[in-house]
Amino acid sequence: MLLLRVYPAGGVSLKTRIILIALLWCCSSLSGQVGGYLGPGVLSRGAGDIGKRAGEDVTLRYYGSAMGIYDNGLLPYAVDNAGNLVDVGALWGTEVNFGAYGVHDFRHARLGLDYSGTYRYYTQNTFYNGTNQQLALGYTYQKSRRLTFDLRQLAGSITDATTFGGFAGISDSIVTPSSLLFDNRADFLQSSLDVNYLQSERTILTFGGQGFGIWRKAPGLVGMQGYELHGTIQRRISRQTTLGVQYNHMHFDFPKAFGESDINGYGGIWARQLSRLWTASVTGGIYQAEVQGLQAVAVDPTIAALLGVTSSVQTFYQKRTFPQAAVSLSRRFQHASLTFNYSRGVSPGNGVYLTSRQETANAGFSYQASRKWSYSVNAGYTRLNGIAQNLSPYSGFNGDTSLTYSITHPIQIVAAYQARRLEVIDASFRRTSSRATIGISFSPGDVPLSFH
DSSP states (O other): OOOOOOOSTTOOOHHHHHHHHHHHHHOOOOOOOOTTOOSOOOSOOTTTTTTOBTTBOOBOEEEEEEEEEEEEOOOOSOBOTTSOBOOOOEEEEEEEEEEEEEEEEOSSEEEEEEEEEEEEEESSOGGGOEEEEEEEEEEEEEOSSSEEEEEEEEEEEESOGGGOOOOTTOSOOSOOGGGOOSSSOEEEEEEEEEEEEESSSSEEEEEEEEEEEEEESSTTSOOEEEEEEEEEEEEEOSSSEEEEEEEEEEEEEEGGGTEEEEEEEEEEEEEEEOSSSEEEEEEEEEEEEEEEEEEEEEOOHHHHHHHSOSEEEEEEEEEEEEEEEEEEEEEEOSSEEEEEEEEEEEEOOSSSSOSEEEEEEEEEEEEEOSSSEEEEEEEEEEEEEESSSOOOOEEEEEEEEEEEEESSSSEEEEEEEEEEEEEETTSSOEEEEEEEEEEEEEOOSSSOOOOO
16 A cells, blocks of 8 residues: 655654664665575575675675776756757766675675775766765574574665666665666665564565665755565475465655655565576565655636636545566576566656656676686666656666676776666657776686676
């Protein structure tokens, strides 16, 4: 159920603030496996896949690089003198990257880290210089044979949506590359905590929640704060197959839009180890949304003649039910991984579109060929359709590929290409942007760097 109330100027309910602060303080996300844990574990959260490359564990390592960059088609939140969206065109420059990724196992716990930071400098137009920062940190702690805690922290500050690759292996991030619209500063934070209780060697109970927020610099883009609570029961009915049921409740606040949203979702889970290397999972169900807020409406001509106004603001309310689904298929190779993901559910939007029906599809392949080179390619699609807003649907496509070749163990050549396509359906807006980079990186280690 999604409920959007109208607050006094700038107001956010005290209850929402208390829940959000408590969840943010608790930190990070959902379920994983450590040591002798024997549960049917379908969800991959906590440490999960954070820090892994090509589906394999990687020892914690750091890196730094200097790159030449070419960006084309940045979309800032601005219009020109004619009232059209600014088209930046081609920009050449340099970029410095630094980061760290990998996993570390303790006696009863696992830590996963994936951090990257960049600073870019353009030779033609320094106005668009800036930094991107993104962090994924996961921690899974097995307190006993029956009890496991999963924590996850996602955070970031980005200005250039084309260069934001999202979080590999994380499907529940509130920020996805193909949903971003403008190249404008956005800060986000997502903290989650889960408790997993192994009732028997076949049945596991999971409950937890997360708090999140997105703060956008542009005055016309709407930020968001919220939380999510959930519970899951999973039972392994055979060596290869797990069934389960889940419930979740989400809440979104949109301070600039003077409204809020609540959603209740109900679903069933099926997961199966198709073979030694293939794994599949399917989630299906429904979610119910109630939306209430403010909107501008035209005034009756007679009233307009009397009062001298042509429009006014009034409240709106909608209550609707939609299907939700998620499908995942993955294949592990000796030195590679292949993943396919599809989901249909609800999203807090992208600053223009608020609470929306969201449809996403992603595919990725990562290959650690040898001690000399690694390769990855990824593609994603997102479609947003506002639940209560009278806006044309929005779709975004993104893709990237990268190649790393080791000259020596610590010195590598790194090259990458990224592109995205933005479209507002039934409108004239179409925009394609791209980025190409090549440079030198330094990272001690026996295998070349891999960024996915």
